[in-house]
Amino acid sequence: MEETLKIIVLVKHVPDAQFDRHLTGAGNTTDRSESILSELDEYALEAALQLIEARGGEAAGNRVIALSMGPAGAVNAVKKSLQIGASEGVHLSDDALAGSDAAATSLALAAAIRHLGADTPADLILTGMASTDGETSLVPAQLAERLDLPQVTFASSLELDGATLTARRDGDAHADTVEATLPALVSVTDQINDPRYPNFKGIMAAKKKTITTLSLADIGVDPAHVGRSGSWTAVESAEARPARTAGTIITDEGDAGIKLVEFLAAQKLL
């Protein structure tokens, strides 16, 4: 029999980019009132599901755990992950976490991952390539550093053969094939697959799945090491950029190319 897989997928509840997004409060943190499961995490979830399905799925003892850190509303990202197909959900939630930067976030997530691995350590930690709000891409690499795991970031393909993971990583100057041995941390790009949508069956099944809520005390993290005060960076000011407004719009009457060049010349852009 093949070994079973335990995969933890990190899922984040982020403001929906289709609406105007705002920074609020003293710490200039992101307003999360209209939030969704970060689209980029759906690719990580899909990758996890494909990996376990190739090994007989949940029936064969494989598990995909969706883990989200965030305020009360973040449980929605976990619920959506369960509807898509994750086996169980974990919500790390604590008031002291508010305003955590990447370093503090990776500290808390690393502790949560260790906690969830107390019995059987996870074979794979999967994440999206970036959150669609912070967009720093720092957390996956910082988690790998904290957990002392090989990192395979920005994977645009992923294969698992026994305990050997092979991925493709598309850079500017070159495309690389990367190999690592499990356990490992992998972040995937939006090139890797086409995420599935939750279907009716999935939505019904999700209702029976467990969501565990964890506090900082549960995972043994000192509240002083996270949140705004435990962060290593501080946002000092934030200014909304004036929204761009439409300029001159013309309809081509056969000479628009020439008008374009005249515009560029007037702007001293030629």
Next chain:
Amino acid sequence: MAKVLVFIDNPGQALKKASLELLTIARYLGEPAVALIGELHDDVAATLGAYGAQMLYRPSAADLDDYLVGPKASYLAAAVHAADATVVLTENSAEAREIAARLGIKLGAGVITDVVAVDADGTAHKSVLAGSYITTAKATTPVAVLTVKANSITPEPAVTGTAPATVTVEVPETAPAASARITARNEKAASGRPELTEARIVVAGGRGVDGNFGPVEDLADALGAAIGASRAATDAGWIGHDAQIGQTGKTVSPQLYISAGISGAIQQKAGMQTATVIVAVNKDAESPIFEIADFGIVGDLFTVLPQATEEIKKRRG
């Protein structure tokens, strides 16, 4: 005076403009030193001196490129200690940001990405939420790690150049153990056009080019521009993924961005709306790209672009 360490990963035969920008910022913040990976060509060494580098650090190991990020971060941490640096500057590429990320954990240092300007006291300016906010941020730790976007400053050589001494930094032997190994590398052909994130002008094509980037390329070449694309165009395989601009592609802030046959979805705008001037060519007057274009043309890109290219050539004689 603060010691500022600039990290340059494989400079090759000549330093990129982005590296010269980092050295210029470093001089402004304190006393610059450079941590380098890869071969050090004479020209590069001379330029580093001309830009005021006081010291050059090189790794004891020659195989750092064989691994993904981890060992490079270990080397850089050792170089920071050797240089006694309080500020580390790197470029803002995906790989440099990841090295910065791991370095931050190793040093207990705050990391700030996407920096566009740095004040003398270390306050970093960056734009967030797809360019809709400008923020200032500061590391609250003894060491700060900043990844700086290209085109943040005009590079200037130092008034008095230096002849920096070279020091070898020991890379911890344990570094490669927990790292992913690069087992194959496919170099991509250089286009001869400017690098996308550094370019002053970008001409981008979307689904509207319908498989034919010719008119986009011709206009780009007439303007000395880089070529960009929407995800629809890269997904269709009409152009390489490295040309993709947007949320999951590159962010560009050129002086001029010409968008052709791109509708202007939010994920596309996320990568280009900080351009100084935006020009859009699109058949559909209702396309959202027109909401942010300084000059919009409702028309067919297959007639508008070639006409503009001809006109530019004519004016240049």
